[in-house]
Amino acid sequence: MTQQELTTTIPLDKISSRLDAVLAELYPDYSRNRIQDWIKVGNVTLDGKVQKKPNFKVLGGEKVVLQAELDDEVVYEAQEMELDIIYEDDDILVINKPVGMVVHPGAGNPDGTLLNGLLFYSPALREVPRAGIVHRLDKDTSGLMVVAKTVPAQTHLVEQLQRHAVERVYDAVVVGKVISGGKVTKNIGRHPTDRKRMAALSVGGKTAVSHYRVLERFREHTHVRVQLETGRTHQIRVHMSSIGFPLVGDPVYGGRLRIPKSMMPEFVDYLRNFKRQALHAGMLSLTHPISGKLMKWKAPMPDDMLDLIDMLRDDMDDFQAQFHGYDEYDYDYDNGVEVEWVTDADIAD
Incomplete structure (x- = not known):
């Protein structure tokens, strides 16, 4: 487990706002759900006092100390493989996954997965949990998947998926x-x-x-x-x-x-x-996690x-x-x- 201490001050205009909502806005690299978990286990203090209620209404001006805890990622091998990348920018990749490719290492599939291929294609993905994978397709289902290249992009994509705002x-x-x-x-x-x-x-x-x-x-x-x-x-x-x-x-x-x-x-x-x-x-549509632009991709059947x-x-x-x-x-x-x-x-x- 890796820990990082984050310190900030609640903006004065956030009076009567929920603590978890304010922290999610101040630290967009982390999801609101994760911040709520940290609050509940006592990892957040306001002016030196532990606050365990995510719905606590702040006054504004409080000094916040957040102990962010991140699970250490398992070190996976980068493996060269052919990837059908149909779109890429600084924040996301869109891949047309072939039949037979497993998305993430697991029991019976320790390597040779999409994750291993992504790490070879873009070594910087080691800095992103699960190499940026935010959703999966079964091994023998083909088609479109989006991959986040940065932590902020991953956080926003996960939130879209949780809101059912990604069209598949x-x-x-x-x-x-x-x-x-x-x-x-x-x-x-x-x-x-x-x-x-x-x-x-x-x-x-x-x-x-x-x-x-x-x-x-x-x-x-x-x-x-x-x-x-x-x-x-x-x-x-x-x-x-x-x-x-x-x-x-x-x-x-x-x-x-x-x-x-x-x-x-x-x-x-x-x-x-x-x-x-x-x-x-065959079709994937979402709001770009950084630019906010609505984007859509299509891939023909195999x-x-x-x-x-x-x-x-x-x-x-x-x-x-x-x-x-x-x-x-x-x-x-x-x-x-x-x-x-x-x-x-x-x-x-």
């Missing part, structure tokens, strides 16, 4: 025919019996909200676009699975593979061998998802050409068979 939009291919767009509001927390998984919970967990809309329907799959209102672990994967539309290829929440009847063998093989969740963070969508398109065209005029057809499942009768109108749709 994803493309996903799900199992099932989604009829229309909608909104999922289900708390997310650890699965009650499998601690490695997350789950949609009726009691407990954290509030989670996802909005989705239909982009294109196939015979038994749908291309949807999902916008996050919150950012919980595995949120899209859990939410879409909870309403009966798991992501294609999801090894944790996907359930059994669903294969439309009479699908060409090469298409069946492609679906069976799509081993990662079909999810891509080739495997584009190929998946093309295959599902071709399968629908092939089936309609082969069975044009038939009144009904059925579906096979990967395990067992279930019949679903569909009219000509449904085929045309």
